[in-house]
Amino acid sequence: MYVIQEAKTQMLQAIKQAAGQGFSPALEEIELPPDSTLGDLAFPCFTLAAKLKRNPSEIATELAAKIGPKGFIAEVKAVGPYVNMKFDTVALGQAILKEIHEMEEEYGTSDVGTDKRIMVEFANLNSHKDVHIGHLRNLFVGQAAVNLLKANGYDVIPVAYINDLGLHVAKSVWCMSTFHPDQEVAVEDRIAFLRDVYVEANKKLEEQPGLSSQVSQVFHHLEEQRGDELALWKQTRAWSIEYLKSVYEELRLTIEHWYFESELIGKTKKIIEDLIAQGIVKESQGAWIVDLSDQNLGVNLLIKSDGTLLYNAKDLGLALKKEEDYNPTRSIYVVDERQSHALAQLFATLPLMGFQRELQHLSYEFVTLEGGAMAARKGNVIRYEELRDALFSEAQHQTELRHQDWTVNQIDEVAQAVSFAAMRFGMLRQDIRKKIVFNFEESLSFEGFTGPYLLYTYARIQSLLKKAGRKKPKWSAKTLNDAYSHRLFLSLANYPEVVFDAGQRLQPALLSQYLFDLAKTFSEFYTNVPVLTAEPAQLAERLALVEAVEDTLKNGLEILGIEVIDEM
Numbered sequence: 001m002y003v004i005q006e007a008k009t010q011m012l013q014a015i016k017q018a019a020g021q022g023f024s025p026a027l028e029e030i031e032l033p034p035d036s037t038l039g040d041l042a043f044p045c046f047t048l049a050a051k052l053k054r055n056p057s058e059i060a061t062e063l064a065a066k067i068g069p070k071g072f073i074a075e076v077k078a079v080g081p082y083v084n085m086k087f088d089t090v091a092l093g094q095a096i097l098k099e100i101h102e103m104e105e106e107y108g109t110s111d112v113g114t115d116k117r118i119m120v121e122f123a124n125l126n127s128h129k130d131v132h133i134g135h136l137r138n139l140f141v142g143q144a145a146v147n148l149l150k151a152n153g154y155d156v157i158p159v160a161y162i163n164d165l166g167l168h169v170a171k172s173v174w175c176m177s178t179f180h181p182d183q184e185v186a187v188e189d190r191i192a193f194l195r196d197v198y199v200e201a202n203k204k205l206e207e208q209p210g211l212s213s214q215v216s217q218v219f220h221h222l223e224e225q226r227g228d229e230l231a232l233w234k235q236t237r238a239w240s241i242e243y244l245k246s247v248y249e250e251l252r253l254t255i256e257h258w259y260f261e262s263e264l265i266g267k268t269k270k271i272i273e274d275l276i277a278q279g280i281v282k283e284s285q286g287a288w289i290v291d292l293s294d295q296n297l298g299v300n301l302l303i304k305s306d307g308t309l310l311y312n313a314k315d316l317g318l319a320l321k322k323e324e325d326y327n328p329t330r331s332i333y334v335v336d337e338r339q340s341h342a343l344a345q346l347f348a349t350l351p352l353m354g355f356q357r358e359l360q361h362l363s364y365e366f367v368t369l370e371g372g373a374m375a376a377r378k379g380n381v382i383r384y385e386e387l388r389d390a391l392f393s394e395a396q397h398q399t400e401l402r403h404q405d406w407t408v409n410q411i412d413e414v415a416q417a418v419s420f421a422a423m424r425f426g427m428l429r430q431d432i433r434k435k436i437v438f439n440f441e442e443s444l445s446f447e448g449f450t451g452p453y454l455l456y457t458y459a460r461i462q463s464l465l466k467k468a469g470r471k472k473p474k475w476s477a478k479t480l481n482d483a484y485s486h487r488l489f490l491s492l493a494n495y496p497e498v499v500f501d502a503g504q505r506l507q508p509a510l511l512s513q514y515l516f517d518l519a520k521t522f523s524e525f526y527t528n529v530p531v532l533t534a535e536p537a538q539l540a541e542r543l544a545l546v547e548a549v550e551d552t553l554k555n556g557l558e559i560l561g562i563e564v565i566d567e568m
Contacts, residue, residue, distance in 0.1 A: 002497075005496075007041075014067045030043055031043070031044060060082055063078070067083070072088055073088065089481045092486075094478075096492050109153065110152045110496065119326055120158050120334065122143070133382045140424050142334040144511075146254060149506075157256055159255065160255045162241070173222065173236070179200070191240075275290075300349055312346060330359070332360045363432070365435040387423065390440065391443070394419075402568075454553065455568060459565060461550045464546060479538045480538075495552050
């Protein structure tokens with residue numbers, strides 16, 4: 001049990017004892033006051049008032065009068081219908097510093113997920129395309145979900161499902177074989193070539209719709225793994241997979257297993273044959289469907305009338321394959337909000353097949369530019385490499401201005417960390433249910449709600465500790481009884497509950513907001529409480545508090561996938 005939980009338990013016990021009459025308050029009832037000057041915790045008396053048929057404000061006044069200072073409790077007062085409690089700064093600080101010092105990188109973790117295996121499927125990009133900023137939210141949200149679940153003790157299996165055999169691939173292969181036969185492509189130009197070919201294919205098909213029959217023929221050949229186009233598909237597919245793996249490695253994605261659509265075709269066809277035999281899949285106007293109208297989900301179309309397998313069909317094969325490979329307790333699909341209906345159909349179809357695992361759609365809204373939505377088929381996207389290089393260039397420039405005496409390697413190391421923090425935090429700080437309009441300048445700012453600001457705070461702490469030299473921290477809080485230390489202790493104490501809550505809700509934005517608030521609270525402390533110039537006893541304890549912030553900030557940033565740096 002963490003210190004914050006012990007403190008809340010003490011409050012509940014005090015409330016219970018004061019209320020009497022068999023009243024049993026719950027931890028979930030404790031709230032945070034809207035204004036920190038009112039106290040650190042608040043207990044609403046509405047439930048007790050309803051039970052006793054009395055005024056909640058009167059009950060709050062009576063309870064507060066009966067509760068005195070004890071343990072972590074320093075002060076109790078009634079504020080309207082609430083009983084508000086303020087922590088004893090020294091008692092709380094002493095316990096928090098000891099807890100963080102002993103746990104270090106484990107601080108904030110829990111074992112709630114012990115013996116539970118969760119599969120997180122994300123990074124499901126298409127072959128024969130490049131990665132653009134619209135994909136980054138999926139990649140970062142998926143990896144943050146993996147890290148949050150691991151921090152809460154779950155056995156997590158991160159997997160990717162690559163669409164290497166969709167209609168977009170058929171269009172690209174058709175265009176290459178028809179209009180660019182035997183074209184030599186330099187290694188460094190491969191992905192750009194595939195991108196341009198895809199845009200070209202869509203343009204030609206819009207101009208001459210009759211050509212779509214040729215694309216359909218290529219599609220069937222690829223699905224059946226035959227025909228003259230197969231060798232070209234294999235070659236360009238290899239280019240794509242190599243490219244995707246290099247990007248995923250650069251972005252520190254911890255994918256443990258890669259699934260490919262092309263490898264599931266045979267399995268999917270066998271599954272559908274079995275479902276037809278069972279009467280679950282039925283023919284409708286030449287197509288094959290699962291009727292889900294009784295669940296208000298319409299018709300789940302698996303095979304079109306021309307015999308083409310759709311994504312919904314292939315997802316059935318993937319679900320069973322994942323179950324065979326890993327037997328997860330729960331399977332999480334990180335897919336954007338626009339696929340909600342398709343996933344609802346998948347989740348409704350699988351139980352009809354006897355599949356009983358817990359399935360969850362981790363939905364997120366998409367990323368737009370200030371000029372509007374992006375479309376790969378039109379070439380209207382900002383590629384990942386363009387964003388990465390632009391962010392790096394600006395971070396490099398800003399670092400050079402600040403450190404003209406640094407070497408090129410020092411500048412580049414910091415610029416890389418800053419640019420990746422800007423990119424990642426810019427995608428994770430927003431509620432995943434809200435759209436992001438990505439702003440380049442804002443994401444790179446060293447001030448405000450940004451990744452670089454958090455890196456700057458961490459580097460600032462490193463500089464402070466370096467200046468302290470051989471002076472050692474003392475993990476106690478006897479002299480740390482000021483208001484700024486109090487707020488910092490309270491912020492540090494709340495970290496484990498934030499990690500737990502963000503992990504249960506799979507909302508990285510909760511942790512992002514917490515880390516920003518922690519950095520601001522530290523800045524207020526550092527501005528108003530002398531550290532290096534303090535008396536020896538105060539210095540030792542203030543250094544311990546600074547190190548506690550350092551550890552917590554680093555732990556949280558690591559969960560978000562952001563690497564810290566010591567200098568900026």
